[in-house]
Amino acid sequence: MSGTVNAVYVSAVLGTRVAAESGGVLGRLRDLAVTSGDTYPPVTHLLIDGRGGGDRRVPWSSVTLFRPEIILVGSGGTLVRDDADQDDLLLRRDLLDKQIVDVDGARVVRVNDLRLESTRGALHLRAADVGLSGMLRRLGFLGFIERLWKVGGGTVPRTEIGWEYVQPLERRLHRLALTMTRDRLSEMHPADLAEIIAQLPHRTIPAVIGALDVEAAGEAIGELEPEMGGMVLSQLGAEHASDILEEMEPDEAADLLAEVDEGRANELLGLMDAEEADKVRELLEHEGDSAGGLMNNEYLALTPDMTAEQALRQVRASAGDMESIAYGYILDADGHPLGVLSLRELLLAAPSAPVSEVMSTGLKTVDIGAEPEDIYEIIVKYRLAAVPVLDAEGRMEGIVTADDVMQHFLPLTLRLRQFRASRRF
Structure with missing residues (x-):
């Protein structure tokens, strides 16, 4: 193909007139089809709004000039009706204005434009423009705004994501693409x-x-x-x-x-x-707004006859399955708490020391039906990372962590922020 350009944006070519080399206008460019799966997917077909009605497909191999207008070899060949392959990815239909998950920025961005580049006669999808420049280009204001920024000594910010970093989440990328792996x-x-x-x-x-x-x-x-x-x-x-x-x-x-x-x-x-x-x-x-509803029933339980060394082995064996392991709780055979031992105290204890000799017996607890305000008061007053929850017989049922009770008391506007964001679409 002759007359190709090194780089072009999709928004700049959509609507371009398509003509035959021998003369005669065939229609205007409606979309471009690429094959998904390659690092830089090549354009395989042009989709044309044909004169006299009806959409048509033209293979890329028939294109002899792509800019400033699109010229097809000879008389343009036989323009087949648009029966798009289900594996085709259409740039306008499937990607423009769709969301991309930007992993580095931990955010969702919108595809404002797409950059194509020609290589050895083929045209490849190279990048997604997710910034202000792409939006202005789509609106037709980019040149004007660039001149204004240049007068002020600056340039319009350009934010593009290379297509090598975009991975499909579905077989067809009609809705979403994902940056990075x-x-x-x-x-x-x-x-x-x-x-x-x-x-x-x-x-x-x-x-x-x-x-x-x-x-x-x-x-x-x-x-x-x-x-x-x-x-x-x-x-x-x-x-x-x-x-x-x-x-x-x-x-x-x-x-x-x-x-x-x-x-x-x-x-x-x-x-x-x-x-x-x-x-x-x-x-x-249990009721959600009670100690029973807020608690986690996975916690580190120790027996009074354990040594510090044996307790540490128990910590290592259990740590991977527990949310909080700031404390070890020493329980009798019926599950009643006898005392508590912080991880720091356990590390400082002599390996052969029984945990019953180094534990603290002044254990602060809450009943299983306690309200969040009561739990919060104890955690703040005694500066605890977690507080044990006891049933009606005084047996230990679980723990409420400081994180869980603080989460309960977050201001309503903050607690609903994520949920409201999810309703935007």
Whole structure:
């Protein structure tokens, strides 16, 4: 092909007149088709709004000139009716104005334009313009604004994401693309992932969750407000949702299941590991705004005859499965608390010292029906990382962490921010 340009933006070529080399206008460019899967997908076909009505497809091999107008070889050949291949990715239809998850920025951005570059006669998709320049170019104001910025000694900010960093979340990228690799997504902080999930259109959330391993998905969903987390669960397949719930802390899983209908909750519990499901069922029996509803029933339990060295072994064996391990609680044979030992005290104790000799006996506790205000008062007054929860017989049922009770008392505007963001679409 002759007369090609090194780089061109899709917005600049849409609507361009298409003519035959032998003369005669055939129509105007409506869209460009590329094949997904390559690092820089090549343009395979042009889609033309034909004169006299009807859309037509032209193979890229028929193009002899692409700018400033599009010229086709000879008489233009036979223009076939547009029966697009289901694997085709159409730049205008499928990508312009769609959302991209920007992993580095932990945000969702919009594709304002697309940059194409020619290489050895082929035209490849090279980058997505997600910045102000792409928006202004689409509106036809870029040249004017650039001149104004130049007078002021600046330039219009350009923000482009190279296509090599865009990975498909679905077979067809009609709705969403993901920057960077899926491994990078799983490595993000759960709070950042939750922020991204809350910004997404609801219909695209399963694709993002599906790109994560179940552990990362559980941590991210656990950072969402329960209403939002329940909505996410309702959109996932039952097997996938139950696998994610197993990776979550029991209290977080219970909070989410409390937001879905009873039939769905029972279905997911039935698919979970029996031991994990029992822990969650136990928590679902309590009112959400009580110590029983806020507590986590996984905690470090020690026996009074253990030595400090044996207790540390127990810490190592249990740490991977627990949300909070700031304290070890020494319990008698019936589950009544005898004392508490901070991790710091345990590390400083002589290896052979019985934990019963180094534990603190002045344990601060709350009843299982205690209100959040009572828990908050104890945690703040005694500067605790967690407070034990006791049943009516004084047996230890779980702990409420400072994080959980503080989350309960966040201002309403902050607690609803993520949920409101999810309603934008």
